[in-house]
Amino acid sequence: MAKIKPRVKAPKSVAAGEVFTVKTLINHKMESGQRKDKAGEKIPRQIINKFEAIFNGTPVLTADLDPAISTNPFIEFSMKISEAGDLAFKWHDDDGSVYETSKSIAIG
Amino acid sequence: MKTLTKSTLMGGFLALSLGFAATAGEDSTLVVNGETPIPVRAAAPEGSPLPELFSGWVFRSVETQAMQADDFDNPGMIFVDQAWEAWSTPEGSAGKSCADCHGEPDSMAGLRATMPKWNAEAGKLYTLEDYINESRVKHMGAEPWKWSGAQMTGMTALISLQSRGATINVKTDGPVAEMYEKGKEIYYTRVGQLDMACSNCHEDNYGVMIRADHLSQGQTNGFPAYRLKNAKLNSIHARFKGCMKNIRARPYKEGSDEFRALELYVASRGNGLVVEGPSVRN
Numbered sequence: 001m002a003k004i005k006p007r008v009k010a011p012k013s014v015a016a017g018e019v020f021t022v023k024t025l026i027n028h029k030m031e032s033g034q035r036k037d038k039a040g041e042k043i044p045r046q047i048i049n050k051f052e053a054i055f056n057g058t059p060v061l062t063a064d065l066d067p068a069i070s071t072n073p074f075i076e077f078s079m080k081i082s083e084a085g086d087l088a089f090k091w092h093d094d095d096g097s098v099y100e101t102s103k104s105i106a107i108g
Numbered sequence: 109m110k111t112l113t114k115s116t117l118m119g120g121f122l123a124l125s126l127g128f129a130a131t132a133g134e135d136s137t138l139v140v141n142g143e144t145p146i147p148v149r150a151a152a153p154e155g156s157p158l159p160e161l162f163s164g165w166v167f168r169s170v171e172t173q174a175m176q177a178d179d180f181d182n183p184g185m186i187f188v189d190q191a192w193e194a195w196s197t198p199e200g201s202a203g204k205s206c207a208d209c210h211g212e213p214d215s216m217a218g219l220r221a222t223m224p225k226w227n228a229e230a231g232k233l234y235t236l237e238d239y240i241n242e243s244r245v246k247h248m249g250a251e252p253w254k255w256s257g258a259q260m261t262g263m264t265a266l267i268s269l270q271s272r273g274a275t276i277n278v279k280t281d282g283p284v285a286e287m288y289e290k291g292k293e294i295y296y297t298r299v300g301q302l303d304m305a306c307s308n309c310h311e312d313n314y315g316v317m318i319r320a321d322h323l324s325q326g327q328t329n330g331f332p333a334y335r336l337k338n339a340k341l342n343s344i345h346a347r348f349k350g351c352m353k354n355i356r357a358r359p360y361k362e363g364s365d366e367f368r369a370l371e372l373y374v375a376s377r378g379n380g381l382v383v384e385g386p387s388v389r390n
Contacts, residue, residue: 005189009180027186071339072183 184386200250291373300357330387
């Protein structure tokens with residue numbers, strides 16, 4: 001599989017208490033475990049099973065993903081903050097790896 | 109009975125025309141990232157069998173249209189990012205990368221709008237894929253990429269993106285005239301168990317529903333296209349193959365002379381439209 005690279009879109013700065021949208025996208029094949037290869041062998045499941053968005057150590061959104069989620073999962077959510085800080089994102093893969101990125105958001 | 113059938117068909121057609129208008133209102137426009145307007149309609153070039161040219165974007169649902177209007181929402185951009193990395197990664201026996209000869213990818217600006225074109229040195233009609241593989245083999249000493257593989261479609265997407273907004277202007281005369289005629293013949297020849305030609309859908313019936321979907325004019329300005337059905341970028345030849353399978357014909361091979369000729373002819377039908385690739389389609 002090609003290199004996994006998460007993408008996140010969030011505003012650089014927001015007004016305190018303002019509701020803003022965060023969009024995330026990660027390239028991942030999300031192999032469901034239901035398919036068989038040409039030889040009839042089951043292709044083992046490999047999906048992103050958990051997504052987390054954490055702002056200054058406080059979880060904003062935690063989602064358990066299941067095999068029916070499509071390839072290249074796109075997750076969008078809204079939030080508001082009262083202080084500046086770092087919004088950290090984590091995608092947990094079935095194989096144990098965790099893909100991480102973060103964005104700093106300022107108040108202004 | 110015959111009259112009844114005809115009126116039912118007429119009724120159906122009218123309803124569908126309205127449906128088409130709802131999806132593709134005269135005023136629907138594509139503005140990428142809220143700042144780059146992309147014209148999706150164009151006056152037909154002289155001698156065109158079409159009254160007006162429409163990008164395939166016009167025929168898609170509002171949601172799909174919106175995905176393409178934002179580079180973040182456009183999943184095709186994932187592959188552009190990957191190709192960007194590949195662009196400056198040395199490969200092959202010469203230890204060179206694309207960047208060593210070509211600099212930044214924006215040196216490719218405008219190229220996509222003229223493809224496919226005659227390569228005098230090779231004495232052959234060249235597509236973008238040919239140019240990429242020639243560079244890989246000749247100058248990098250690397251293995252050629254598969255025609256519709258992820259690396260190839262990613263790279264064609266990166267190169268197409270540099271021409272975003274450029275008006276398609278494919279040459280059809282001179283040394284390529286023969287290929288153009290060949291492509292035209294393929295376009296209008298009925299094949300397969302369903303006995304259909306490209307023109308039956310994409311010229312006679314665009315805007316009409318085919319099962320749950322609107323038929324487009326079959327323009328190539330949005331390629332490589334990210335298709336929601338297979339969640340990856342698709343090359344022009346892969347799409348040709350899909351069409352041929354749908355009409356129960358035996359497809360030509362990707363990269364065959366037949367598909368090159370067809371690509372040239374179909375691209376020339378879009379002369380005047382604007383490069384969109386990588387686009388988002390069903």
